[in-house]
Amino acid sequence: MTTDTVTKSCWTCNFHDGWGPDTFLGRCKYFATQGKAAKDIPPEIVDKGCKFWKEKAGKTGKIEGDEE
Numbered sequence: 001m002t003t004d005t006v007t008k009s010c011w012t013c014n015f016h017d018g019w020g021p022d023t024f025l026g027r028c029k030y031f032a033t034q035g036k037a038a039k040d041i042p043p044e045i046v047d048k049g050c051k052f053w054k055e056k057a058g059k060t061g062k063i064e065g066d067e068e
């Protein structure tokens, strides 16, 4: 049986848009898919994700930093 898991969070989400000089937690591109500007990700959301979470393309299996 496989132990592959992907924890749902902004860090593992396909819409996460990395970091920049003016954002610590990164931006969410989901809103860009709706024709709106990407938004800064709030601290209370970043570790648990939201209902729009989508697994990052090409990222299957265990995520570094997951608890054993």
Ligand code: SF4
Pocket: 009, 010, 013, 014, 015, 016, 017, 027, 028, 029, 030, 041, 045, 046, 048, 049, 050, 051, 052, 053, 054
């Ligand atoms: S806020 Fe939601 S859609 Fe945006 S990066 Fe986080 S989990 Fe993904």
